[in-house]
Amino acid sequence: xxxxxxxxxxxxxxxxxxxxxxxxxxxxxxxxxxxxxxxxxxxxxxxxxxxxxxxxxxxxxxxxxxxxxxxxxxxxxxxxxxxxxxxxxxxxxxxxxxxxxxxxxxxxxxxxxxxxxxxxxxxxxxxxxxxxxxxxxxxxxxxxxxxxxxxxxxxxxxxxxxxxxxxxxxxxxxxxxxxxxxxxxxxxxxxxxxxxxxxxxxxxxxxxxxxxxxxxxxxxxxxxxxxxxxxxxxxxxxxxxxxxxxxxxxxxxxxxxxxxxxxxxxxxxxxxxxxxxxxxxxxxxxxxxxxxxxxxxxxxxxxxxxxxxxxxxxxxxxxxxxxxxxxxxxxxxxxxxxxxxxxxxxxxxxxxxxxxxx
Amino acid sequence: xxxxxxxxxxxxxxxxxxxxxxxxxxxxxxxxxxxxxxxxxxxxxxxxxxxxxxxxxxxxxxxxxxxxxxxxxxxxxxxxxxxxxxxxxxxxxxxxxxxxxxxxxxxxxxxxxxxxxxxxxxxxxxxxxxxxxxxxxxxxxxxxxxxxxxxxxxxxxxxxxxxxxxxxxxxxxxxxxxxxxxxxxxxxxxxxxxxxxxxxxxxxxxxxxxxxxxxxxxxxxxxxxxxxxxxxxxxxxxxxxxxxxxxxxxxxxxxxxxxxxxxxxxxxxxxxxxxxxxxxxxxxxxxxxxxxxxxxxxxxxxxxxxxxxxxxxxxxxxxxxxxxxxxxxxxxxxxxxxxxxxxxxxxxxxxxxxxxxxxxxxxxxxxxxxxxxxxxxxxxxxxxxxxxxxxxxxxxxxxxxxxxxxxxxxxxxxxxxxxxxxxxxxxxxxxxxxxxxxxxxxxxxxxxxxxxxxxxxxxxxxxxxxxxxxxxxxxxxxxxxxxxxxxxxxxxxxxxxxxxxxxxxxxxxxxxxxxxxxxxxxxxxxxxxxxxxxxxxxxxxxx
Numbered sequence: 001x002x003x004x005x006x007x008x009x010x011x012x013x014x015x016x017x018x019x020x021x022x023x024x025x026x027x028x029x030x031x032x033x034x035x036x037x038x039x040x041x042x043x044x045x046x047x048x049x050x051x052x053x054x055x056x057x058x059x060x061x062x063x064x065x066x067x068x069x070x071x072x073x074x075x076x077x078x079x080x081x082x083x084x085x086x087x088x089x090x091x092x093x094x095x096x097x098x099x100x101x102x103x104x105x106x107x108x109x110x111x112x113x114x115x116x117x118x119x120x121x122x123x124x125x126x127x128x129x130x131x132x133x134x135x136x137x138x139x140x141x142x143x144x145x146x147x148x149x150x151x152x153x154x155x156x157x158x159x160x161x162x163x164x165x166x167x168x169x170x171x172x173x174x175x176x177x178x179x180x181x182x183x184x185x186x187x188x189x190x191x192x193x194x195x196x197x198x199x200x201x202x203x204x205x206x207x208x209x210x211x212x213x214x215x216x217x218x219x220x221x222x223x224x225x226x227x228x229x230x231x232x233x234x235x236x237x238x239x240x241x242x243x244x245x246x247x248x249x250x251x252x253x254x255x256x257x258x259x260x261x262x263x264x265x266x267x268x269x270x271x272x273x274x275x276x277x278x279x280x281x282x283x284x285x286x287x288x289x290x291x292x293x294x295x296x297x298x299x300x301x302x303x304x305x306x307x308x309x310x311x312x313x314x315x316x317x318x319x320x321x322x323x324x325x326x327x328x329x330x331x332x333x334x335x336x337x338x339x340x341x342x343x344x345x346x347x348x349x350x351x352x353x354x355x356x357x358x
Numbered sequence: 359x360x361x362x363x364x365x366x367x368x369x370x371x372x373x374x375x376x377x378x379x380x381x382x383x384x385x386x387x388x389x390x391x392x393x394x395x396x397x398x399x400x401x402x403x404x405x406x407x408x409x410x411x412x413x414x415x416x417x418x419x420x421x422x423x424x425x426x427x428x429x430x431x432x433x434x435x436x437x438x439x440x441x442x443x444x445x446x447x448x449x450x451x452x453x454x455x456x457x458x459x460x461x462x463x464x465x466x467x468x469x470x471x472x473x474x475x476x477x478x479x480x481x482x483x484x485x486x487x488x489x490x491x492x493x494x495x496x497x498x499x500x501x502x503x504x505x506x507x508x509x510x511x512x513x514x515x516x517x518x519x520x521x522x523x524x525x526x527x528x529x530x531x532x533x534x535x536x537x538x539x540x541x542x543x544x545x546x547x548x549x550x551x552x553x554x555x556x557x558x559x560x561x562x563x564x565x566x567x568x569x570x571x572x573x574x575x576x577x578x579x580x581x582x583x584x585x586x587x588x589x590x591x592x593x594x595x596x597x598x599x600x601x602x603x604x605x606x607x608x609x610x611x612x613x614x615x616x617x618x619x620x621x622x623x624x625x626x627x628x629x630x631x632x633x634x635x636x637x638x639x640x641x642x643x644x645x646x647x648x649x650x651x652x653x654x655x656x657x658x659x660x661x662x663x664x665x666x667x668x669x670x671x672x673x674x675x676x677x678x679x680x681x682x683x684x685x686x687x688x689x690x691x692x693x694x695x696x697x698x699x700x701x702x703x704x705x706x707x708x709x710x711x712x713x714x715x716x717x718x719x720x721x722x723x724x725x726x727x728x729x730x731x732x733x734x735x736x737x738x739x740x741x742x743x744x745x746x747x748x749x750x751x752x753x754x755x756x757x758x759x760x761x762x763x764x765x766x767x768x769x770x771x772x773x774x775x776x777x778x779x780x781x782x783x784x785x786x787x788x789x790x791x792x793x794x795x796x797x798x799x800x801x802x803x804x805x806x807x808x809x810x811x812x813x814x815x816x817x818x819x820x821x822x823x824x825x826x827x828x829x830x831x832x833x834x835x836x837x838x839x840x841x842x843x844x845x846x847x848x849x850x851x852x853x854x855x856x857x858x859x860x861x862x863x864x865x866x867x868x869x870x871x872x873x874x875x876x877x878x879x880x881x882x883x884x885x886x887x888x889x890x891x892x893x894x895x896x897x898x899x900x901x
Contacts, residue, residue, distance in 0.1 A: 058685040077847035084595040092752040112599045185593035221580035224863035234478040358585040
């Protein structure tokens with residue numbers, strides 16, 4: 001009896017806590033409809049913005065805070081998660097969209113959403129100045145930053161002279177058992193292989209993958225594991241996005257790492273890059289706020305925040321990089337358009353499967 | 359009296375109870391229907407999964423599940439026998455300690471154990487620095503693949519076995535044990551020959567949950583580099599977000615689940631365990647000279663399952679962190695608010711789930727084939743990867759629920775689908791020790807079905823219901839995959855707060871929320887164990 005009454009009490013408290021906690025959120029979402037009907041004429045009536053972000057919270061929260069400071073009437077509700085899970089959720093929500101803006105760390109998922117008609121076009125001011133290959137032809141998504149595929153290595157295990165100079169070098173048997181990479185579930189790895197297919201054909205991609213497998217490369221779930229394993233000295237070499245190298249270099253321990261940016265040349269075709277992107281969801285509940293937010297992401301000061309927070313390359317020209325991040329020349333980057341790369345993703349996944357990559 | 363008899367049987371399965379069961383079965387079907395719906399879309403437009411891959415996945419996934427279930431089964435049962443049947447000091451403290459691994463999400467444990475025990479990890483580096491070993495000399499590579507994964511899942515999930523087994527031990531009669539004792543049978547042998555058969559349903563039920571959980575788990579095999587169905591299904595969502603391909607790969611996993619549930623029925627059925635004609639209270643054994651080894655065993659297993667994860671997190675918290683990581687810390691005030699919401703929501707959901715599960719478990723035992731099929735269907739969702747369950751709920755709720763109803767409802771439905779199965783499992787085991795004649799007795803005294811449930815069945819299976827409540831509560835507390843996808847924007851749970859920084863490799867920022875989760879685990883314990891006392895004082899030693 002005693003236990004039961006205590007249980008009832010607990011349930012009651014629980015219900016109250018939850019309902020109080022959500023009172024705030026519910027009021028916020030109820031409010032905009034009211035103001036909407038009252039002031040149809042004002043330009044931006046949305047007071048709420050639902051943001052699904054595959055970019056981790058620590059790397060988007062400061063940007064959101066800056067946005068809310070500039071637009072005090074808009075409250076941004078942030079749902080941070082994984083790129084692909086949020087994208088899948090947006091697809092399932094198509095009948096009744098819940099999110100306004102989707103931010104991804106991997107343009108592949110955005111392009112997949114565009115292909116499945118889940119996005120709506122929006123041209124941010126300044127998009128004209130961006131090279132065609134980084135843009136969506138029909139403005140379905142907005143590129144935000146670039147990330148380069150690089151080779152990081154542990155300087156306690158190999159010297160700069162010994163380090164591989166290109167991805168093709170990784171097939172050298174002397175690296176047997178010494179390479180770490182992300183597995184086929186990883187979006188950046190998929191994009192990397194898709195880029196090779198788009199630029200040099202499937203045979204070249206297969207050669208690269210078979211080289212990795214022949215050298216008994218260890219495949220991890222994500223690049224964080226790769227950078228930590230290389231930093232710890234478990235592996236000499238890791239294939240990562242450039243900022244993972246920067247993150248490991250700034251760790252208090254296990255930071256004896258250096259980096260190779262593959263250069264266009266005899267046996268290498270150039271630097272493989274991936275873009276982070278943002279997009280407005282089709283039939284989203286708060287389109288005005290969504291447009292404002294997308295425009296805000298493209299402002300030089302916001303771009304500067306992306307560079308500072310995660311060592312990324314801003315897509316808007318002439319925005320300063322984070323200190324010590326190596327500048328990349330446009331001429332060195334593989335020239336294949338991102339949308340063409342994306343059309344080879346399923347082939348990339350298939351080739352990875354055939355090569356025996358987990 | 360034939361009229362009275364007829365009255366009892368006709369009222370035996372009130373339509374309301376059947377409707378509740380049918381409702382939860384319907385919820386349980388959502389993921390299965392989703393898989394079939396999307397899977398059929400895949401036919402023709404995705405590449406056919408090759409057979410070698412499927413075979414590897416079946417072998418890897420089943421090996422992982424079975425080994426994890428064995429580790430959890432052995433650990434959980436030994437813990438339960440030691441704590442419930444000996445005069446061990448501070449039994450409630452030990453109960454709490456052996457259950458805490460359950461609130462630490464397995465992927466956090468895996469991460470911590472990995473940092474310590476991986477090749478070139480902290481331990482190997484220390485050994486090398488001391489000149490005790492050289493790199494590569496010791497088998498630290500065993501942390502990876504099926505060994506490491508099943509070990510981590512086994513120790514984290516052993517409370518799935520400990521809870522029902524200890525409940526059965528506290529409920530059961532000491533009658534047979536007394537006879538064996540009088541015939542001079544040794545302590546552990548008595549338990550092997552008498553207790554174990556009685557515990558079989560509890561152990562089997564618990565181990566099945568571990569097995570199903572391991573089939574569905576994504577994070578641990580992904581971290582420890584073991585390709586399973588879950589990790590491969592997950593990979594279909596990367597890149598071009600191929601929901602149809604993922605659904606197609608979920609089909610074999612669903613088939614495996616159905617087979618496992620059928621096997622369980624074959625092995626244990628849903629009968630009644632006739633404990634003894636005369637019930638005698640349990641007696642506890644004196645540890646005597648076995649005290650040291652007993653405490654040592656408990657100490658080591660708790661060190662591995664709780665000590666190392668919490669120790670590593672504290673170590674990271676106290677050591678210096680990179681500037682990027684500092685940005686991932688959450689202010690204490692906000693963390694307190696999140697803790698309150700997490701606990702509130704978990705208590706609320708757990709209580710709903712338990713009430714429904716009591717109804718389902720009773721239906722399963724009394725409503726013939728239909729009830730059986732309904733309550734079993736409710737259990738399929740358990741072995742499916744969280745992302746599949748979550749997406750199926752997104753699909754259904756965005757079509758059926760009005761926008762204003764959204765909020766926490768979809769998450770509630772997903773948690774319901776994921777946890778009703780284990781609640782039914784737990785309560786079914788608790789009801790095994792109640793004979794149907796008790797219900798008939800109650801009915802012949804003029805009570806209706808609800809009164810029988812309320813005044814007879816529930817009190818008699820109280821320990822089982824309480825432990826199931828605790829298990830479900832702790833499960834919801836740490837639930838991640840569904841919560842991550844379905845929480846309303848702006849709502850966080852502690853598990854989400856643990857996941858966010860760790861997914862970026864920022865372990866120090868995860869330390870505080872992880873420790874708060876362990877503190878939250880005290881709630882079910884204060885509820886369950888405070889009123890419980892040992893049945894009788896110690897009267898004999900282990901000899």
